[in-house]
Amino acid sequence: GARVRGGAHIGMETGTSAEGGVMDVFVTLTAALDHERDTKEKIRGVVMEMEQVGRNLLSLMQGVHQCSTADEGSDLCQKADGMFLSAREHVEMLKRVVPNGSYYQFHDQWRFVLQRLSFLTSLLHYMRTGQLASRGDVAAALGVCVSQDEGFHLDIDDYLMGVLCLANELSRLAVNSVIVGDFQRPFAIAELLTTISSGFRLLNLKNDALRKRFDGLKYDVSKVEEVVYDLTVRGLKPQSGEKRPAP
Amino acid sequence: EPLDKMSAEDFSKLQQELDSKHDRYDKLAKLSRECTSLSKKAIFHLHRTYVCPTDGTSETAQVLKDTEDKFAIISGILKEMATEIATANEDPFRYQTAYSQGVQEFIEALSYWTFCRTGKLLTLTLAERWFRLDGAEFKAIHLLLHPTDFILGIADLTGELMRACTESATRGNRFLPFMLLPFMRALYSEFLKLPATVKALPKKIEVLEGSLLKVEHVCYTLTVRGSEIHSGHLLSINVVNEEASNFYFKNTNSFE
Numbered sequence: 104g105a106r107v108r109g110g111a112h113i114g115m116e117t118g119t120s121a122e123g124g125v126m127d128v129f130v131t132l133t134a135a136l137d138h139e140r141d142t143k144e145k146i147r148g149v150v151m152e153m154e155q156v157g158r159n160l161l162s163l164m165q166g167v168h169q170c171s172t173a174d175e176g177s178d179l180c181q182k183a184d185g186m187f188l189s190a191r192e193h194v195e196m197l198k199r200v201v202p203n204g205s206y207y208q209f210h211d212q213w214r215f216v217l218q219r220l221s222f223l224t225s226l227l228h229y230m231r232t233g234q235l236a237s238r239g240d241v242a243a244a245l246g247v248c249v250s251q252d253e254g255f256h257l258d259i260d261d262y263l264m265g266v267l268c269l270a271n272e273l274s275r276l277a278v279n280s281v282i283v284g285d286f287q288r289p290f291a292i293a294e295l296l297t298t299i300s301s302g303f304r305l306l307n308l309k310n311d312a313l314r315k316r317f318d319g320l321k322y323d324v325s326k327v328e329e330v331v332y333d334l335t336v337r338g339l340k341p342q343s344g345e346k347r348p349a350p
Numbered sequence: 351e352p353l354d355k356m357s358a359e360d361f362s363k364l365q366q367e368l369d370s371k372h373d374r375y376d377k378l379a380k381l382s383r384e385c386t387s388l389s390k391k392a393i394f395h396l397h398r399t400y401v402c403p404t405d406g407t408s409e410t411a412q413v414l415k416d417t418e419d420k421f422a423i424i425s426g427i428l429k430e431m432a433t434e435i436a437t438a439n440e441d442p443f444r445y446q447t448a449y450s451q452g453v454q455e456f457i458e459a460l461s462y463w464t465f466c467r468t469g470k471l472l473t474l475t476l477a478e479r480w481f482r483l484d485g486a487e488f489k490a491i492h493l494l495l496h497p498t499d500f501i502l503g504i505a506d507l508t509g510e511l512m513r514a515c516t517e518s519a520t521r522g523n524r525f526l527p528f529m530l531l532p533f534m535r536a537l538y539s540e541f542l543k544l545p546a547t548v549k550a551l552p553k554k555i556e557v558l559e560g561s562l563l564k565v566e567h568v569c570y571t572l573t574v575r576g577s578e579i580h581s582g583h584l585l586s587i588n589v590v591n592e593e594a595s596n597f598y599f600k601n602t603n604s605f606e
Contacts, residue, residue, distance in 0.1 A: 123465070123471050123532075124471050125471045125533070125536040125537055125540055128472070128473050129540040129543070129544075132500065132501055133543070136497055136498075136545050136548070137545060140545055205441070205443070207442075207443035207446070208441075208443040234356065236356075238364070251439075251440065251441055259367055259371070298356065301361075302356065302360070302361035302364075303361070305362055305364075305365045306364060306365050307365065307368065309372060
């Protein structure tokens with residue numbers, strides 16, 4: 104039979120020449136994947152701590168449904184301020200572990216916690232001002248930017264999700280306000296939800312998570328409308344400034 | 351501190367920003383589909399002619415040249431996609447799901463062509479040249495090619511190599527299958543070592559294994575039935591191996 108060259112029995116063993124440079128290519132690829140994995144692990148560490156702060160804040164803010172006086176309200180806001188400080192510190196830590204220009208490569212890791220913090224910021228802002236916080240307000244409160252040009256920013260979808268969560272929370276607050284004897288608040292909430300609702304109707308949404316969440320907004324609106332109706336029909340709508348109508 | 355009320359105007363600005371993102375995404379998805387379509391056509395072109403790296407014929411050279419011309423068109427589309435992202439000063443990863451498929455298909459086609467030319471695996475450096483955006487106004491050159499898409503594209507390549515193997519064998523090509531076998535094995539063993547970070551990977555590796563088994567089966571069949579071709583003579587497997595190994599030694603120098 105014919106002589107076989109060297110030790111390269113093609114099809115019998117794999118010598119390095121038969122591998123066609125495969126190993127070298129994969130050395131480079133593996134290095135890139137390992138680097139990405141290391142970054143993800145660092146980010147995961149920070150995000151997990153942020154998530155706990157988020158949970159603690161959420162738990163604290165549940166107190167909003169039991170505030171019957173202005174003092175109780177401002178007390179709650181002060182306590183929340185303390186926790187927000189911690190949240191901001193964690194955001195600073197997060198900014199440090201996310202490589203420049205790689206925001207969206209790892210965005211999924213902090214998407215949920217940032218949506219939650221955005222919602223809680225808007226809730227606190229509502230408690231203080233009765234208004235809907237703008238994206239700029241929320242970003243400033245969390246210590247992030249508004250647009251990706253400027254640096255680590257609050258993604259527009261995450262802000263909007265926060266707004267929808269706020270609407271949901273406020274629809275619950277409308278019900279609970281009546282329980283604590285504040286008959287004025289549901290009317291204010293109804294107005295705010297109308298603002299949110301008409302604002303959202305201006306947006307062209309795709310069939311994504313935001314759209315699905317937006318579909319729930321109408322139930323929040325009708326829940327508040329029911330409260331408003333119940334109060335109005337019983338002559339319980341307070342006149343200017345009062346929480347309850349004069350007897 | 352002035353309290354700004356969120357107005358219809360504010361939501362209007364949000365609408366514009368969202369629209370701009372969605373429009374960009376749709377545009378990139380469309381360009382990505384063009385890449386996919388052209389890449390598939392390039393692959394079929396290479397399949398049709400059953401290019402064998404050993405033959406060195408002018409026909410083969412022509413097919414390889416034709417395919418390279420197709421790639422130049424695809425490269426133009428990739429540059430259009432990168433420009434779209436770069437001029438908006440956006441993070442490319444924001445749109446990764448829009449263009450990922452097109453990039454993977456192109457890598458599949460490019461690596462198949464590279465194997466036909468050189469018998470070697472496409473390198474990241476070579477691939478990046480097709481994605482390169484020239485001009486000082488762009489801060490990043492290779493916006494679209496990520497290691498993950500490269501890896502997934504190479505995984506799909508093995509499917510096409512398997513097809514080339516089985517088709518060429520039925521057409522009487524006794525060399526290509528034995529040339530593909532060590533290459534496929536090397537790819538398989540490297541894929542097995544990759545970290546688990548890429549979600550689509552386990553399934554792709556499963557498919558890769560299936561392709562490898564088919565290639566092994568073809569080589570087995572050729573080995574066993576080779577004895578039936580010349581009555582009374584065993585087909586010398588060494589003859590086949592020598593010609594195939596000649597190709598490798600002849601082409602050890604890089605084609606870069």
